[in-house]
Amino acid sequence: MDKEIFLNEFGHLAQGPDGIKKLRDLILQLAVQGKLVEQDPNDEPASALLSDIDKIKANLAENGVLKKNKKTVVLCEDIAPFSIPKSWKWVALGDLGITQTGSTPKKISNVWGGNIPFVKPACIEKNKIDYSMAEGLSSEIEQEGRFAKAPSLLMVCIGTIGKSAIARQDCSFNQQINSITPYVTKTIDFINIATSSNYFQGLAWAESSSTTISILNKGKWEKLPFPLPPLAEQKRIVAKVDELMALCDELEASKNAHTALKKDCVASTLHHLSEASEKEEIKTNWSIAEGNFNNWFDNLETVKNLRATILQLAVQGKLGTNNPDETSLSLKLQEVARQQKKKIKADYVNTEFTGWDDIPSNWITTILAPIIEQINYGTSKKCGYNAGNVNVYRIPNIGKWEVDTSDLKSTNFDDREFYNLKLETGDILLIRSNGSVNLVGKPALIKESDLSSLYAGYLVRIRLSAEIFNPAYVVRLLTSPTMRTEIESYGRSTSGVNNINSRQIASLPVPIPPLEEQKRIVSKVDELMSLCDQLESQIKSSEELNRDLMASLVHHMLAA
Numbered sequence: 219m220d221k222e223i224f225l226n227e228f229g230h231l232a233q234g235p236d237g238i239k240k241l242r243d244l245i246l247q248l249a250v251q252g253k254l255v256e257q258d259p260n261d262e263p264a265s266a267l268l269s270d271i272d273k274i275k276a277n278l279a280e281n282g283v284l285k286k287n288k289k290t291v292v293l294c295e296d297i298a299p300f301s302i303p304k305s306w307k308w309v310a311l312g313d314l315g316i317t318q319t320g321s322t323p324k325k326i327s328n329v330w331g332g333n334i335p336f337v338k339p340a341c342i343e344k345n346k347i348d349y350s351m352a353e354g355l356s357s358e359i360e361q362e363g364r365f366a367k368a369p370s371l372l373m374v375c376i377g378t379i380g381k382s383a384i385a386r387q388d389c390s391f392n393q394q395i396n397s398i399t400p401y402v403t404k405t406i407d408f409i410n411i412a413t414s415s416n417y418f419q420g421l422a423w424a425e426s427s428s429t430t431i432s433i434l435n436k437g438k439w440e441k442l443p444f445p446l447p448p449l450a451e452q453k454r455i456v457a458k459v460d461e462l463m464a465l466c467d468e469l470e471a472s473k474n475a476h477t478a479l480k481k482d483c484v485a486s487t488l489h490h491l492s493e494a495s496e497k498e499e500i501k502t503n504w505s506i507a508e509g510n511f512n513n514w515f516d517n518l519e520t521v522k523n524l525r526a527t528i529l530q531l532a533v534q535g536k537l538g539t540n541n542p543d544e545t546s547l548s549l550k551l552q553e554v555a556r557q558q559k560k561k562i563k564a565d566y567v568n569t570e571f572t573g574w575d576d577i578p579s580n581w582i583t584t585i586l587a588p589i590i591e592q593i594n595y596g597t598s599k600k601c602g603y604n605a606g607n608v609n610v611y612r613i614p615n616i617g618k619w620e621v622d623t624s625d626l627k628s629t630n631f632d633d634r635e636f637y638n639l640k641l642e643t644g645d646i647l648l649i650r651s652n653g654s655v656n657l658v659g660k661p662a663l664i665k666e667s668d669l670s671s672l673y674a675g676y677l678v679r680i681r682l683s684a685e686i687f688n689p690a691y692v693v694r695l696l697t698s699p700t701m702r703t704e705i706e707s708y709g710r711s712t713s714g715v716n717n718i719n720s721r722q723i724a725s726l727p728v729p730i731p732p733l734e735e736q737k738r739i740v741s742k743v744d745e746l747m748s749l750c751d752q753l754e755s756q757i758k759s760s761e762e763l764n765r766d767l768m769a770s771l772v773h774h775m776l777a778a
Contacts, residue, residue, distance in 0.1 A: 312440025332356030659705035
């Protein structure tokens, strides 16, 4: 398989989710099944290589290097994991070299300090050994501990089973690692390829004993079935794998560069949209975004950023919803503040906040405090599934801008308790406490169908003046980037539980458009969010199709 065929057949699939990783896996799997390069009838078969290995083993046993001289046993084809070319043989991994399990010298030992690297699992990453992370041992380790002559293959067999790499210099290693030092040095690169394949990795995990930590002992590891090609074919396979892996590197670099460039373009355009103040500038920037919609917003991260920008533009009056002839709510706000029955304390006001400096002239800004009619925490009663006559909304029930009733718990309340906690249409429930700060302050709007339930103590109910706020606008406002920054600055904690209290909520700075514009903002935002939903659906469908295509390709390639 040459590079041109590889690119023509598989290049487009590299663009899908984990596409390049799947291409790498496919290359290795084709290699171990004898489907990556053509067989040459002039090659000495694998049986000849095994004869040479047996001679080497006999010599090592005679010289006391091996305790026993066990002849290589060729595995029966009837129990082979898959079919291989006729010139290949199935053997046990341990028949190809000297296997060992590592050990750690005692700290009081005199072997510490020297030039022989002591390899631990953390030193092995991406099929390479980082010797800079290894401690040094003296040459005495050859007598006192596990020592592998180069070249040897090291594989982690406790914990992160399967991480492996070729040690191309003499080394020692700890008890989490098994090694094989091949009798025929030239086989090391194919051993590395085969043990890195999905076939061998899956088998290693399957054979491990799973307790608290997965363990694959040396006895099981060295008995794993290994497909052995003729030595000459191994050389061709290694060369082809190196060539195609280098091509995968190029594809990956190209993909990453393209993704980074696109990400920069999207970020720049969305930034300019958020920062623009003139109507024509906003229109121009939005036209640029619309003209590149399908090209730029083709993954879930960019669509997520688009959603955030839409919300930010909406609450800054930059979505084209503003009518400068509509009357400001400034006088109405003063009236509502005077008539407020219970003054709400707000002693966390951010005096340096400038987030709403660039809003339309007929908008006003204030903190939430003077507009709040009621703010209450929920019940502390324990709830359970079918545990009472009243459902209780909890953190999992706070969905995207509305209540999610798919997972409800309940408990019993008397009439007084129900009256104190009852919900009204237009109320807003906020998450006030959570381990994840990005959930603190998440809002849900109460609809008429939600009124029969109450709410739990980790939620807070806010009832705002309907003369000032459309509650549907408020829940969208509270999820905008500027508001999220403010909420998270209050809510963030080093204790592990993040909270925002009623006084902090009351201190939040908010922009107030005329009521009619609030309705238009809600309508426009929902229209654009629907478009984002469609984009996400298309992306997910495309990813699923790509995964199906890759799975089908791999199946047919390996079955061919």
